[in-house]
Amino acid sequence: MNILDKIVARKKEEVAIAKAKTSLKDLENLPVFKRDTYSLRKFLTDPAKTGIIAEFKRKSPSKGVINDKVSVEEVTTAYANAGASALSVLTDHDFFMGHEEDLIAARKVNQIPILRKDFMVDEYQIIEAKAIGADIVLLIAACLTRQEVSNFAKLAKSLGLSTLLEVHSAEELEGNLDPNIDVVGVNNRNLKDFSVSIDTSLQLAEIIPSDFLKISESAISNPETIKLLKKAGFNGFLIGENFMRTANPGLAMADFVKEI
Numbered sequence: 320m321n322i323l324d325k326i327v328a329r330k331k332e333e334v335a336i337a338k339a340k341t342s343l344k345d346l347e348n349l350p351v352f353k354r355d356t357y358s359l360r361k362f363l364t365d366p367a368k369t370g371i372i373a374e375f376k377r378k379s380p381s382k383g384v385i386n387d388k389v390s391v392e393e394v395t396t397a398y399a400n401a402g403a404s405a406l407s408v409l410t411d412h413d414f415f416m417g418h419e420e421d422l423i424a425a426r427k428v429n430q431i432p433i434l435r436k437d438f439m440v441d442e443y444q445i446i447e448a449k450a451i452g453a454d455i456v457l458l459i460a461a462c463l464t465r466q467e468v469s470n471f472a473k474l475a476k477s478l479g480l481s482t483l484l485e486v487h488s489a490e491e492l493e494g495n496l497d498p499n500i501d502v503v504g505v506n507n508r509n510l511k512d513f514s515v516s517i518d519t520s521l522q523l524a525e526i527i528p529s530d531f532l533k534i535s536e537s538a539i540s541n542p543e544t545i546k547l548l549k550k551a552g553f554n555g556f557l558i559g560e561n562f563m564r565t566a567n568p569g570l571a572m573a574d575f576v577k578e579i
């Protein structure tokens with residue numbers, strides 16, 4: 320079993336536990352569920368922002384603990400003040416040391432779109448994403464069938480959530496271009512073996528149809544890379560570790576954006 324298979328197997332167990340604990344009806348009755356959401360498309364194309372989707376990530380399977388000392392409220396508000404177009408908050412417990420509570424906390428203090436960064440394997444998680452304050456859900460092509468991508472994107476749209484489809488290859492892209500998807504993210508990191516290459520983004524950029532916005536995800540640590548990706552047509556850049564590995568991730572982002 321590769322790491323992605325392990326994460327997905329565990330995720331299915333977690334979802335079964337969550338369903339037994341909190342019904343869909345309870346989620347839908349929360350006041351936060353009824354709020355207006357922020358559109359990823361709108362914020363990514365706002366020229367006053369940087370295009371950066373800044374991530375709060377304490378730990379990852381590839382890097383181990385990155386930073387478990389900083390507060391989600393402080394870091395995410397500093398990211399927003401530094402010009403983030405959106406925030407990404409990990410909610411996976413076992414592999415990323417994240418929590419639903421982190422997203423709930425980030426929601427209370429931010430007025431820009433928030434991505435629930437997790438492994439969606441069940442429609443329940445999409446409803447739950449809205450109920451904890453997320454505006455965007457991630458659909459990872461590598462762990463979903465075409466039918467699931469299409470069903471999940473449709474559900475997300477009906478709830479006013481934006482959908483980010485994550486791909487790593489031409490095959491994953493071509494099979495999953497559903498009209499309910501707003502943004503395509505090319506992950507430079509292969510989730511099956513952790514190898515990274517920005518060339519993945521540069522190559523796939525050419526075959527992403529222009530009706531989708533495109534973002535490049537992972538392993539971005541150099542302002543020059545942003546310039547290269549912008550030239551290739553990318554509207555956004557998902558950055559986590561480069562900021563999180565410092566003692567003050569918000570400041571690291573503010574310094575980084577001076578160079579882009």
Ligand SMILES: O=P(O)(O)OC[C@@H](O)[C@@H](O)c1c[nH]c2ccccc12
Pocket residue numbers: 374376436437459485506536537538539557558559560561
């Ligand atoms: O920390 P990085 O290398 O800047 O990467 C951020 C983000 O792209 C990465 O965390 C990520 C991309 N796709 C994912 C799917 C699940 C969990 C995490 C991810």
